Amino acid sequence: MxxxxxxxxxxxxxxxxxxxxxxxxxxxxxxxxxxxxxxxVFREGAGFLFNGLDLGQFLTSVEWQPTSLNNKRYGAFALIVGTFSVTILAMCIAVPFGLGAAIFVSEFCSPKLRETFKIIIELLAAIPSVVWGFIGLTLMNQLIIAVFNAPIGLTMLNGSIMLALMSVPIIVSIAEDALKAVPDSYREAAEALGATRWQVVYRVLLPAAKNGLLAAVLLGAARSIGETMAVLMATGHSVNIPSGPLSWIRTLTATIAAELGEVARGDEHYQVLFIIGILLFTITFVVNLIADLVIKGIRQDS
Amino acid sequence: MKTNSQNGSQMTPIIEVTDLRVHYGDKLALKGVSFDVYQNEILGIIGPAQSGKTTLLKVINRTLEFTPDATIEGSVKLDGEDISTISDVYGLRRRIGMVQPLPVGLPLSIYDNVAFAPRTAGIRSKSELDVIVERCLQQAALWEEVKERLNTLGTQLSGGQQQRLTIARALSHQPEILCLDEFSIAVDPVTTMRIEEVLKTLRTEMTILLVTNLVQQAKRLANRTAFFLNGDLIEIDTTDIIFSENPAEQATYDYVNGTFG
Structure with a gap:
């Protein structure tokens, strides 16, 4: 051979x-x-990671004082909580809207309207994240102050809404593909049994497309975890364990973006930022792994 | 065209089709057909592909409405009521059981497949559903094979079992009319014979429209047979006459005897 x-x-x-x-x-x-x-990334951070960094403190302490002269602290716990809380809240907003929009576009709207919608949604996906950050900084900031009577509008809620707006296009386009991939014979069979259109959606289409819908949600979440500029601008960028949606937070990504330009190459602070990079790498790896396992599990079920 | 009925079926028409025309865009799929279907008969509908048989079934349960460019003229009356004026279209569809050519096992368990229509109609009680599921699977001659595994996916059944599952599902809402669209396409001959036995017993309870690509199947089962060709109803008469040496139309004779089609 x-x-x-x-x-x-x-x-x-x-x-x-x-x-x-x-x-x-x-x-x-x-x-x-x-x-x-x-x-x-690993090489830049490895020296300090294995020699000098208190990993327990890094993962559990909320004190992030890398530039302090006599009391340096590298506690990333608040940053981890910040990243997760803003992402979870963003998903709480984006998943219902995204899936709802996908169901509407694929099942309920006329073919002509569908084309218009898809173009607009793709346009939404093309907006650079710094523009979203700008909208958060100006428009959404004012809005949150006005609606919630909050002292400042640069909060976790603000960042979450921006992230949600950025993930919705991804969720919609992937979820819509998943729904469109369900054979029409399923729809016809269910309709011939006297199901209303909504009954067709939640009894037949959602179960049939659950794989693709899950992939849509997870890719949306991955986008949120990795997003940097919008959260840097919209969340207040302040190390804090949030007590509610109106607390300000700081995320792992935003920390790297904001501080990497100001550190001396090779010093402790520089290396810690790369260790945060390793942490982000690990988080996205775990999320992807879970997604793969879940999807594989579903495949074996059916 | 004159129709007559024998073989003991009653003379009450349950479906009255009058001058039915269906366009798909510019294409005329049914060219003005008129006929009646009588209560508790099996009406065989034969004809080559593209003759409008499936379109006819879709008109009757009003699923043709999902085809964007289809237009319907003429009238179809069910129990004397024009179906286009029925406001509860979902209720109408539940009065008509539909079996598709290829079995469509919805991505649900066997139990949920059969319980689908009763649930959409609002039946919630587990015991009530249990009774319906067992009755329908019994009627479709599938109960003995699946009663131990009602919770496995319907799509895991063999092709013939899936087709009987779709029949069970079509029976689950106790339809007045059962429409079968070339049900034996994906089914082996033995299963086909089993399903045919099922249809013979169901005749006492409902009216059956049997669209079939097997001419002999119509001969075996149908009280009357209608022959469609290119959107025209060429002839409808008792099966004995259609399959005799001298049906009214030469085309019928040719098709039935395999000269074309």
Missing amino acids: NILRKKSAANLPFSETAIELFIRLCGISSIIFVFGIFFF
Whole structure:
């Protein structure tokens, strides 16, 4: 077999071999990039991670004082809580809206309206995150102050709404694809049994498309966890364990973005920021792993 | 065209179709057909592909409305009531059981498949549903094979079992009319014969519209047979006459005897 292949490869014109090599490189490169990123992030943070950093303090302390002269503290607990709380609240907003919009677009609206909607939703996905941050900083800030009578509008709620607006397009487009992938014969069969359109949706389509819908939600969540600029601008960027939606918070990503430019390369603070990077890497890895396992579990069920 | 009925079926029409025309966009799929269906008969509907048989069934349970560019003219009366004026279209669809050519096991358990229509109609009580599920699966000759595993997915059954499941499901809302659209396409001959036995017993309880690609199936089961060709109703008469040496139309004779189609 091997000999045969070699022989045929030798007979191939040079351009064919070159293209094959190029495509192979493209395929391998994605793996190389992921490992490369992990390697360099890890290398920058590893020195302090294994030698000097109190990992217990890093994960449980709320004191983040990297620039203090005589009392340096690297406690990332508040940042972790900040990232998770803003993401969870964002998902609480984005999932019902996103799935609802996907159901509407795929099942209830006319074909003409559907095209318009899809264009608008794609437009929404194309807005840069700094623009969302700007909207949060100005418009949503005023709105939250006015509605909740809060002293300041740059809060977890503000950041969550921005993140929700950014994840909704992803959730809608993937969830809509998942619903469209359900064969029409299911709809027809259910309708012939006298089901109303809403009954068709929640008794047949949602169970049939649950895999894709879950993927939509998890990808939306992944977008929220990784988002930096909008949360940096909209959440108040203040180290704090939130007591409610109107508390200000700081996230892991925003911390790296805000502080990395001001540290000396190679010192402790610099390395801690990379350790936060490793932590983010781990979190997204775990989320993706859970998503894979859940989806695999569902596949085996059906 | 004159129709007559024998074989002991009653003369009350349950469905009256008058000058029914259906367009898909510019294409005429049914070209003005008129006929009656009598209570408790099996009406066989035969004809080659593209002759409007499936369209006819979709008109009767008003699922053609989901096809965006389909327009319907003429009238279809169910128990004397024009179906286009019935406001409770979901209720109408529950009066008509529909079995599709390829079995569509909804992605639900066997139990939930059969309980689907009763639940949409608002039946919640578990004991009531249990009774319905058992009755329908018995009627569809499937109960003995699945009674131990009602909670497994319907899609895991074999093709023939799935088709009987769809029949059980179509019976679950106690329809007055059962429409079968080429049910034996995906079913082996033995299962086909079992389902045919089921249909013979169901005749006493309901009216059956049997669209079939197997001419002999109509001969075996139907009291009367209608022959459709290219959207026209060529002939409708008792099965004996349609399958005799001298039906009214030459095309009927040719089709039934396999000269074309």
